[in-house]
Amino acid sequence: MTPITLVEGRRITLSNLDKVIYPETGFTKGEVLHYYATVAAPFLAHVHNRPVSFLRYPDGPDGQLFFTKNPPPGTPDWVRTTPVPRSDEPSAEQVVVADMPSLMWAANLVVEFHTPQWPAGSPAVADRLILDLDPGPPASVVECCAAALWLRDRLAADGLRAYAKTSGSKGLHLSIPLEPTPSAQVSAYAKALAQEAEGALPALIVHRMAKALRPGKVFVDHSQNAAAKTTAAPYTLRARMLPTVSAPVSWEEVRACRTPDDLLFLADDIGPRLARDGDLFAPLLDPDLAGRLP
Template identity: 50%
Template sequence: MKVEDRILKLTNLDKVLYPEFGFTKGEVIDYYTRIAPVLLPHLKDRPVTLKRYPNGVDGKWFFEKNAPEHRPDWVRTMRLESPGSSKGNETVNYVMVDELATLVWLANLAALELHVPQWTVGPRGGKRDPDLLVFDLDPGAPATVVECCRVAEQVRVVLDDDGVDSWAKTSGNKGMQVYAYAPAKDTSEYAKAVAQRLAKEDPKLVVATMAKAQRTGKVFIDWSQNNPAKTTVAPYSLRSRERPTVSTPITWDEVEDCQVPEDLVFTADEVLERVDSAGDLFGS
């Protein structure tokens, strides 16, 4: 198959990767091809961690940071110090997804999920300071994304008071994320302070500690996602659920109007329709 000026070999296009939905690898490739105009800008200069499902979402999966050895010579990679490396000399050869052909190649590898950090790298591999701030809102059952929306509204108020614009997206799983352009150099400490403040102000709904025992019926504001070693699912990435759901940028009106979890569940086809009608909502 010719993708722009690249030639790719695509395989097993009829293989079903989402059995409950009957969604094939060919449809995964089609989705990533069609969503590329709005997805690629959010992957640009960010080393990508892959979550691959070669036998579909019901089969075994694995994270992959190092670029596969058997890759086309035109796939750009970047060798960087491994985040969190205690020895300081461990490196990872990341895939850099800066063109459609690379995205299609990854989709053909059943890399359903794409995860990125909140920082970018320069053309020579220099690691830049974080440019994004993220609050990952994780509901503890029986809480759902509905409760996450109520917490997202609180996060937005705090950021507004600090003169920081914010926007939201679903995780494509159970929760959601609130983003902003980095307002401070130490984004992790800033996010932690916001999370702890809201947990103190609304302890019946918000928790800012990792302990799962404390999350029942509450929303955990995971501020640690701002640690340089952490990644968060990219906007417009598919997720490995029963259906081909997508981490979907949403408006603040949709956040405020959410009353049941189904209000904020979007599949690949629905996201393509949203982008056709409203464009890219991430970062706006």
């Protein structure tokens, strides 16, 4: 029998709660739902009023992966959607995860959540700048931390505050709150910054994606500032072998990182971190901390 649960007055059909999604740890679909319920307050705050894209992995990270920007088939009529412009589809809609029922409905599909750097209603006007630091083996998140510290100080020189989170994979994401700024302008600034970083630290950083340039270095991916691109949301689970989370981290943790395991956070780690530190990404939600590009 498929259980139906009532969440804030909405009936949600939950399925296969005992199904193992992460075979390495035995983490089940029921635990995926429990995780998202546990982090709902900060998660919902960070995806608030943003169109979400879903990376679905209903059979675990070894199974088929489906990336979708469109509302999945069977999306309930009470789940909010917002119009988003796309070159191929002038009248496309995307889901907005606005409340706990929407979050539980989406989590039941087993998804990573990805968002653009702009809110619903203001496409291509960004209120975030994102730098995705991606290590080329044998480099790891340790090298990403060194790059992140240089970038943080360089951004600070321009009056911009950076906040770090793990990607939930191998790297780090830096998020910088902005006053609303056209995405094209943010992209240009981010690219120039990545080029400057490579100039300052050529043994550590590359700003181009070419695989041949990347072994042992950190690729500063500035491309996610393009209006059409998205980034893994804070606190989302990732489709990896372990139930890893894209987890906000403190600059003290970044500075102290010596091994990749120092910044590897699984679903069960996040509740205790929130209890101890609160939401380390909360400053991104404070309009008084939003910076202006020079």
